[in-house]
Amino acid sequence: MARSKICVATGCDEIALSGLSHCEEHEAARKAKLKAGRKKAQTSAAAIAARRLYADHKWKAARLVHLRAHPVCKDCDELGVVEVATDVDHITPHKGDRKLFWDRSNWQSLCHRCHSRKTAREVFHQ
């Protein structure tokens, strides 16, 4: 029988949930904290500014033009895979900065998978 692990939270000696590193109570606390962090990220000034930029009809038209000119995902292409790009990504995260947002040399075409992977990484590092 596999030995039960003890919760990793400081001062906690409860048995961790199977496959996890926290007990039930601390796992719930951890999830609540993650959720609060995500909510905070969505309501920050930068996030609000970014949403406004993405809602601009000029952006919607410009991204289509960019995707037509660069129809292949750049990340996949570097791995030798041809994948149709669906998203225009900002190489340097603009964080709501208008100049960086509209700087076309900062744009690259990515497929949805590569874009979500990159965005998840950026949110994680904020």
Ligand SMILES: [Zn+2]
């Ligand atoms: Zn615990």
Ligand SMILES: [Zn+2]
């Ligand atoms: Zn890709």
